[in-house]
Amino acid sequence: MTLEAQRQSVSDAKRDGIIKAAQALFLRDGFAKAVMADVARDADVSTATLYKHFESKEALFEAVVRHAAATVQDDFGAMAPETSARDFFFQALASAHLVHQQANVTALLRVAIAEVSSAPELARNVFETVVCGRYNRLQAALDEMVRRGLLKPHDTAFGARIGIGMIKELFIWPALFVADFQLPANALERADEAINVYLAAYGA
Amino acid sequence: MTLEAQRQSVSDAKRDGIIKAAQALFLRDGFAKAVMADVARDADVSTATLYKHFESKEALFEAVVRHAAATVQDDFGAMAPETSARDFFFQALASAHLVHQQANVTALLRVAIAEVSSAPELARNVFETVVCGRYNRLQAALDEMVRRGLLKPHDTAFGARIGIGMIKELFIWPALFVADFQLPANALERADEAINVYLAAYGA
Amino acid sequence: MTLEAQRQSVSDAKRDGIIKAAQALFLRDGFAKAVMADVARDADVSTATLYKHFESKEALFEAVVRHAAATVQDDFGAMAPETSARDFFFQALASAHLVHQQANVTALLRVAIAEVSSAPELARNVFETVVCGRYNRLQAALDEMVRRGLLKPHDTAFGARIGIGMIKELFIWPALFVADFQLPANALERADEAINVYLAAYGA
Amino acid sequence: MTLEAQRQSVSDAKRDGIIKAAQALFLRDGFAKAVMADVARDADVSTATLYKHFESKEALFEAVVRHAAATVQDDFGAMAPETSARDFFFQALASAHLVHQQANVTALLRVAIAEVSSAPELARNVFETVVCGRYNRLQAALDEMVRRGLLKPHDTAFGARIGIGMIKELFIWPALFVADFQLPANALERADEAINVYLAAYGA
DNA sequence: CATGAATGAGTATTCATTCAT
DNA sequence: AATGAATGAATACTCATTCAT
Numbered sequence: 001m002t003l004e005a006q007r008q009s010v011s012d013a014k015r016d017g018i019i020k021a022a023q024a025l026f027l028r029d030g031f032a033k034a035v036m037a038d039v040a041r042d043a044d045v046s047t048a049t050l051y052k053h054f055e056s057k058e059a060l061f062e063a064v065v066r067h068a069a070a071t072v073q074d075d076f077g078a079m080a081p082e083t084s085a086r087d088f089f090f091q092a093l094a095s096a097h098l099v100h101q102q103a104n105v106t107a108l109l110r111v112a113i114a115e116v117s118s119a120p121e122l123a124r125n126v127f128e129t130v131v132c133g134r135y136n137r138l139q140a141a142l143d144e145m146v147r148r149g150l151l152k153p154h155d156t157a158f159g160a161r162i163g164i165g166m167i168k169e170l171f172i173w174p175a176l177f178v179a180d181f182q183l184p185a186n187a188l189e190r191a192d193e194a195i196n197v198y199l200a201a202y203g204a
Numbered sequence: 205m206t207l208e209a210q211r212q213s214v215s216d217a218k219r220d221g222i223i224k225a226a227q228a229l230f231l232r233d234g235f236a237k238a239v240m241a242d243v244a245r246d247a248d249v250s251t252a253t254l255y256k257h258f259e260s261k262e263a264l265f266e267a268v269v270r271h272a273a274a275t276v277q278d279d280f281g282a283m284a285p286e287t288s289a290r291d292f293f294f295q296a297l298a299s300a301h302l303v304h305q306q307a308n309v310t311a312l313l314r315v316a317i318a319e320v321s322s323a324p325e326l327a328r329n330v331f332e333t334v335v336c337g338r339y340n341r342l343q344a345a346l347d348e349m350v351r352r353g354l355l356k357p358h359d360t361a362f363g364a365r366i367g368i369g370m371i372k373e374l375f376i377w378p379a380l381f382v383a384d385f386q387l388p389a390n391a392l393e394r395a396d397e398a399i400n401v402y403l404a405a406y407g408a
Numbered sequence: 409m410t411l412e413a414q415r416q417s418v419s420d421a422k423r424d425g426i427i428k429a430a431q432a433l434f435l436r437d438g439f440a441k442a443v444m445a446d447v448a449r450d451a452d453v454s455t456a457t458l459y460k461h462f463e464s465k466e467a468l469f470e471a472v473v474r475h476a477a478a479t480v481q482d483d484f485g486a487m488a489p490e491t492s493a494r495d496f497f498f499q500a501l502a503s504a505h506l507v508h509q510q511a512n513v514t515a516l517l518r519v520a521i522a523e524v525s526s527a528p529e530l531a532r533n534v535f536e537t538v539v540c541g542r543y544n545r546l547q548a549a550l551d552e553m554v555r556r557g558l559l560k561p562h563d564t565a566f567g568a569r570i571g572i573g574m575i576k577e578l579f580i581w582p583a584l585f586v587a588d589f590q591l592p593a594n595a596l597e598r599a600d601e602a603i604n605v606y607l608a609a610y611g612a
Numbered sequence: 613m614t615l616e617a618q619r620q621s622v623s624d625a626k627r628d629g630i631i632k633a634a635q636a637l638f639l640r641d642g643f644a645k646a647v648m649a650d651v652a653r654d655a656d657v658s659t660a661t662l663y664k665h666f667e668s669k670e671a672l673f674e675a676v677v678r679h680a681a682a683t684v685q686d687d688f689g690a691m692a693p694e695t696s697a698r699d700f701f702f703q704a705l706a707s708a709h710l711v712h713q714q715a716n717v718t719a720l721l722r723v724a725i726a727e728v729s730s731a732p733e734l735a736r737n738v739f740e741t742v743v744c745g746r747y748n749r750l751q752a753a754l755d756e757m758v759r760r761g762l763l764k765p766h767d768t769a770f771g772a773r774i775g776i777g778m779i780k781e782l783f784i785w786p787a788l789f790v791a792d793f794q795l796p797a798n799a800l801e802r803a804d805e806a807i808n809v810y811l812a813a814y815g816a
Numbered sequence: 817c818a819t820g821a822a823t824g825a826g827t828a829t830t831c832a833t834t835c836a837t
Numbered sequence: 838a839a840t841g842a843a844t845g846a847a848t849a850c851t852c853a854t855t856c857a858t
Contacts (some may be wrong), residue, residue, distance in 0.1 A: 046818060046820055047819085048820070049817085049818060
């Protein structure tokens, strides 16, 4: 049993190494240009081992995207009770921004979008996990703010969408097209103004 | 001269046919998976003729993207003088939606995003032409509305961004990940509510 | 008749232009790498005209080689009556060297050798025209020298061969392998010594 | 270790097979016309395996030429102490002739010459290895003969050049242009006479 | 269970040659 | 006679996947 357990852990470690190596290559080169032999090399396994763990390039790609999507959990954080709506939004933005960068979310979205026609379920899965996950987490936070009287009662599901939409247009959408996109100097002011718009409509 | 002119027109027709065939394949399969021989076949020319017109797959791809980008001129329309702000926004949305579908903009954006790492200038070009083009056209309309007193004076450049951001999040962003995305039944109400948000902040 | 003659001369001029352009390309790139379209461009004719004059690339190549071979007529000159054997050999060398360079003979030999397996008769033709032509001209000169008593009676056909062999080994053979081969500084002394060897055996 | 060693030997065997097959094709067709797929077929490997061993057609060609050049070691033999100069020259000629034919040197020289413009270093390498190697070996033999008093002291470097030049002109130079060149019936007599010329100049 | 050598189908690109004008 | 656009066959090279050891 111990032996088997050990084997299992070795096997799991290899699997993780493969996913890690594959993630780097897929995010960098996209699905079509990434090369299985390179994945094997970077993961320090043979191609045969690679195929023992993932039966095809598609399967590996799917595993990588699922893994990356699962990693993204940019919780908008537990609000401190005394937080104002504005303060919360700022904290949420900072937290989301951090996770976004750490998890390489922009690159993940790019590959998902690139594979829409060849792997529709995969792209849909990313959309539901990553994108909708955010909607839900933000909606929960908005609900809480309404409960505390920081915001007027309103359709928070819709609010989460357009709130994220405003921010995304400013900071994420351009990054999707420009690999080395940098936040502009006036990012904070712009975020502040977007919050103003939201509060003008839904502030208490 | 007549001969030359005729040759030219034949040549132009072939070029257009090639671009059309290539567009269909690139939008469907992406750059890497599209096959030059298929383009030639669909355009009813030989591969050699294809290469007479475009010196490489990359060059053809760029031409296709440029062509598609140039097609997208979803003018937000000349406002009728008596138009209310709300009416204008609705008209603009309808017009943009139409062009968006006709020109296959979603698919265009997908391929541009897919090629960010391999053809950064191309993706940037699409972003600036298609995406920023919209910002500018909407901003001009917003300026006009301010002038007419339909909106408060405000930073219309910023306003164009977040306005488009709200709409995009609702109708375009999901379509980016789901090939057969259909507008939801309540699309009009949602658009209306987004307009409300904008007017709450910037309405006269 | 005048019209026809004019047409003929225009046609001949084109033919010459084609041969000239083709020669440059074949000598530079060899048969396989030279491109018919380039020949046409350099000769300022269309490819169709090119094929009107030469029915295939092989035919053009053959015409070029024959033309080049015919051009090489490095007569060893009419000996001045009072010339010594040594003086004659020097003059002959100088004359041959000049023609060799002007007619690009080294490059010609290279292409002929390169095409031995694909165009055996052509290579043989070059050999007989260019190489054996030299043997014959030198042999005639040697015969004359024997007649004048400057050399012992001997097998001048053989003598021409080995005489040329010695010189070729020193100055031509290396150039065959090294495109930018330059005559060594001591070329004259070496030529002189080669002549000594010949005279040691066959001098009067 | 045994496994690895075995793999290595299999790999080496394939490599040798590839070189052998490639040599035959390159010598027959020259570089440009030889086809990689044919090499693979003749060597009983797939094209992919071929490319595992040699990263490009050029690399394969170079390996073939190096291999062939290395094979050519037509030692002019250790002179028997009592050998006369004439006897030595005859032995040397016979030995050189044998190697020349076995190693297909004429064909090797042809391809090297054919590739002067596209692969200058390669042609130069053949020249230095094969051609200059002969000079050096003959020069060493000449030096030994001088030491033994069979030849007068003289510039043996120069002597090796013109000696080889005479022989080459008679037997090799024609073969360069005519694939099926056969030694003439009077080859021995001609060789003998060439030796006479050398001895007339440098014999003791 | 791990290896890495071997596979062969697949693709962008070139070029000698032809033909409608 | 001249044009130049069009052809399609040919070829170097790649890569996902398998199998003998």
